[in-house]
Amino acid sequence: xxxxxxxxxxVTLIELVDRVLNKGVVLxxxxxxxxxxxxxxxxxLRVLLASVSTLEQQSLERAAQ
Amino acid sequence: MGATAPSGVAWYVYGVVDAAAEPPxxxxxxxEGTLTALVSAVALDEFGEEPVRAHLEDETWLQEKVLAHEAxxxxxxxxxxxxxxxxxxxxxxxxxLRSFLAARSDxxxxxxxxxxxxxxVGVKAFADTAxxxxxxxxxxxxxxxxxxxxxxxxxxxxxxxxxxxxxxARVVAEIARDSHARLLAAADDGTTNAVQPRELTxxxxxxxxxxxxxxxxxxxxxxxxxxxxxxxxxxFGIGFERTGPWPPYNFVPRDLGAGDVD
Numbered sequence: 571x572x573x574x575x576x577x578x579x580x581v582t583l584i585e586l587v588d589r590v591l592n593k594g595v596v597l598x599x600x601x602x603x604x605x606x607x608x609x610x611x612x613x614x615l616r617v618l619l620a621s622v623s624t625l626e627q628q629s630l631e632r633a634a635q
Numbered sequence: 636m637g638a639t640a641p642s643g644v645a646w647y648v649y650g651v652v653d654a655a656a657e658p659p660x661x662x663x664x665x666x667e668g669t670l671t672a673l674v675s676a677v678a679l680d681e682f683g684e685e686p687v688r689a690h691l692e693d694e695t696w697l698q699e700k701v702l703a704h705e706a707x708x709x710x711x712x713x714x715x716x717x718x719x720x721x722x723x724x725x726x727x728x729x730x731x732l733r734s735f736l737a738a739r740s741d742x743x744x745x746x747x748x749x750x751x752x753x754x755x756v757g758v759k760a761f762a763d764t765a766x767x768x769x770x771x772x773x774x775x776x777x778x779x780x781x782x783x784x785x786x787x788x789x790x791x792x793x794x795x796x797x798x799x800x801x802x803x804a805r806v807v808a809e810i811a812r813d814s815h816a817r818l819l820a821a822a823d824d825g826t827t828n829a830v831q832p833r834e835l836t837x838x839x840x841x842x843x844x845x846x847x848x849x850x851x852x853x854x855x856x857x858x859x860x861x862x863x864x865x866x867x868x869x870x871f872g873i874g875f876e877r878t879g880p881w882p883p884y885n886f887v888p889r890d891l892g893a894g895d896v897d
Contacts, residue, residue, distance in 0.1 A: 577706050577709070578698075578702050581702075581878070583694070583697065583698045583701060584831065584835050584837075585878065586701050586702070586705060587831075587835075588757075588828050588831075588847075588884075589705075589719075589881060589882075589885070590701045590704050590705055591701065592828075593719070593884035593885050593887070593889070594719040594720050594721040594724075594884055594889075595651075595718060595719070595720045595721060595724075595746075595887050595888065596720075596721045596724075596889050596890060596891075
């Protein structure tokens with residue numbers, strides 16, 4: 571990384587959602603304590619993302635018309 | 636059983652690197668065989684399941700922790716391969732984390748080798764639907780509108796707008812498919828994620844592609860393909876946005892360690 575721009579200025583929370591919250595190894599089998607098995611987007615960003623699935627569904631329906 | 640972390644303390648795991656790798660500043664290295672887990676001791680009254688559920692509603696907390704997770708993995712990526720773990724992977728017990736590393740060392744090493752020397756690049760494409768709808772061909776209707784009397788022209792214009800919208804949607808889907816295929820061909824691996832709605836991106840344009848690509852560090856094939864795509868599709872109102880280098884979030888298995896019971 572050759573950039574001097576601080577991380578929080580380079581990326582937004584939304585930018586990180588696709589990765590930090592939704593990807594990566596999940597240790598559901600062995601983990602002692604974790605909420606990682608839960609779909610965090612729908613737990614944590616409820617306020618922000620509540621309607622994402624609905625919106626996607628609507629746009630799919632629009633596209634199909 | 637085994638040695639539990641000091642009372643009220645647990646281990647937050649960011650990811651796994653080669654045992655020989657220098658851990659990023661401010662993070663502890665917990666080595667087992669040829670692997671090192673990058674960890675931090677965290678307080679259970681902050682990272683226990685109940686407190687976390689409450690914190691997840693707090694955007695400030697979430698942003699801070701998500702950025703910390705990303706910062707550690709980016710620092711690790713700067714010196715060698717890293718297997719990113721999911722945000723909020725927390726072990727109460729050090730011995731259990733060590734047994735996990737030992738039991739899964741073959742799989743973890745295979746993943747490390749797969750991403751060694753490579754970075755993840757994100758590519759999002761956005762469509763300016765107004766430009767696109769103007770650019771799509773509904774020539775027959777346009778010709779008819781030009782010759783029609785005002786009342787009929789108005790109706791035809793509405794028909795034209797509707798046809799343009801449908802055609803634009805079709806063209807967008809085609810451009811997204813073509814872009815992903817060409818980027819994939821210029822990368823070692825690639826995948827697409829769900830496009831984010833405007834409510835999330837806060838942008839007037841519509842996201843039409845949300846791709847992630849695994850490329851050798853220092854290889855510019857993907858960037859050259861991206862530049863070509865941007866030039867080719869600019870007249871259609873399509874713009875591309877590149878992010879990264881990212882740790883290879885999209886190219887590690889999700890379910891490592893799930894399934895079989897040891």
